[in-house]
Amino acid sequence: QKEVEQDPGPLSVPEGAIVSLNCTYSNSAFQYFMWYRQYSRKGPELLMYTYSSGNKEDGRFTAQVDKSSKYISLFIRDSQPSDSATYLCAMSAIGNTGKLIFGQGTTLQVKP
């Protein structure tokens, strides 16, 4: 069993839809939770960062962490064609090496 599981999709939605991306994990030591976005032929870039449990909102994006269920989500409201990308969840335990464990990535296509 992988430490972090993410549905690879692909996920195709119409413009304006609400998108829900999810990851589950098995390591209860994870405290840092991130979402990266990767456009085609580019490196990943950090989109959202959450420490421990709770919600975080940034514009059309909301990240949720439920540590009791070992489940994290990224919601995209009013999705746009420019949101078409691969979304990777990443997690880390407390420690000073900064090592991240990534999910497999979900490919999202938003159709105009």
Added chain:
Amino acid sequence: DVKVTQSSRYLVKRTGEKVFLECVQDMDHENMFWYRQDPGLGLRLIYFSYDVKMKEKGDIPEGYSVSREKKERFSLILESASTNQTSMYLCASSPQGSRTQYFGPGTRLTVL
């Protein structure tokens, strides 16, 4: 802005060749990482370094080595390239104690 550069965007090598992939970051980050990214498998950590001349194995170090002689530069070496090392290689850096990793654009390596 943080900038992470990788020496080549595309590289084609033959089986058995020694391959060098170079990564340079311009933000004085202590931590540097090498990943490979394959469809359905996400990002897998090959090696990382948290200081000059320091290195630690990641999840899939077999067939690879690394070198970090200067803080800004982290090299990945394929001692004898094989076809199963055909992949996208991503370099990242982060400040000490931070989970935010900054990625380069990637090198797509094909081994024939």
